[in-house]
Amino acid sequence: MTSLKQPFLSVDALHKAFVLHGQGGMTLEVMRDLSLTLSPGECLVLAGPSGIGKSTLLKMLHGSYRVTAGRLTLHFEDGDLSLEALPAHAWHTLRRDVIGYVSQFLRVVPRVPAVEVVMEPLLARGVDEAEARLRAEAMLARLNLPERLWNLSPGTFSGGEQQRVNIARGFIAEHPLLLLDEPTASLDAANREVVVGLIEEAKARGAALLGIFHDEDVRERVADRLLPLTPHMGANVVTAQPATEEMRR
Numbered sequence: 001m002t003s004l005k006q007p008f009l010s011v012d013a014l015h016k017a018f019v020l021h022g023q024g025g026m027t028l029e030v031m032r033d034l035s036l037t038l039s040p041g042e043c044l045v046l047a048g049p050s051g052i053g054k055s056t057l058l059k060m061l062h063g064s065y066r067v068t069a070g071r072l073t074l075h076f077e078d079g080d081l082s083l084e085a086l087p088a089h090a091w092h093t094l095r096r097d098v099i100g101y102v103s104q105f106l107r108v109v110p111r112v113p114a115v116e117v118v119m120e121p122l123l124a125r126g127v128d129e130a131e132a133r134l135r136a137e138a139m140l141a142r143l144n145l146p147e148r149l150w151n152l153s154p155g156t157f158s159g160g161e162q163q164r165v166n167i168a169r170g171f172i173a174e175h176p177l178l179l180l181d182e183p184t185a186s187l188d189a190a191n192r193e194v195v196v197g198l199i200e201e202a203k204a205r206g207a208a209l210l211g212i213f214h215d216e217d218v219r220e221r222v223a224d225r226l227l228p229l230t231p232h233m234g235a236n237v238v239t240a241q242p243a244t245e246e247m248r249r
């Protein structure tokens, strides 16, 4: 990957509307005219009331929701990359190498042990299996996941244990852009501390972080800037516009 520019991410006049197929094709407008920039080494925290569109923004930046209108751009030294209309194979490479995402919940794949869940992003990048395993074990140990759980599938783990597997998987590959959707929500104080440390290290190595943290203490410690989403950008206005193909999802 080539080096990152200042800013690394820009969001311009972003608009998101969902079409509610189960409700006669009604349109739910979630975001209107949102713009922001994010630089390497910086953590920008999204704030604002429940339902305003914070997770939706992260999902658009991770390619799981489509952009209705506006621009999402990554700036590299050798050129810009627009994310609004990327084909699926390009998203695959981008998620492997550039954009990491830690959601609130782990997507459990039956019978895959915790340590392998954490190794997987490194293996995908071609890291040798023995090295990937060592790094995954070190990350799980750092997050205080008991060693007896490392070789079990996380399906039966507690919420906090699953979340720690998720965090280990999200941070291990040291993506240049990290999207954090309430990564500390189910953690105790000691593990919240570990996550704050991981975020500080990510910033120190030049990663750009965009996060949602409901825990005020964590938020104040990690945020370089706060962006409160306001109803102007996130009024949930239900209108009866006809659904267009681009608005679907």
Ligand SMILES: Nc1ncnc2c1ncn2[C@@H]1O[C@H](COP(=O)(O)OP(=O)(O)OP(=O)(O)O)[C@@H](O)[C@H]1O
Pocket: 018, 019, 028, 030, 048, 049, 050, 051, 052, 053, 054, 055, 056, 057, 236
């Ligand atoms: N796939 C979807 N289809 C339809 N509506 C959706 C979809 N995803 C999100 N929404 C709606 O978009 C709005 C914003 O949701 P979002 O999860 O982004 O809010 P949030 O600010 O992250 O809230 P919270 O702080 O409660 O997690 C909500 O009204 C939600 O119902």
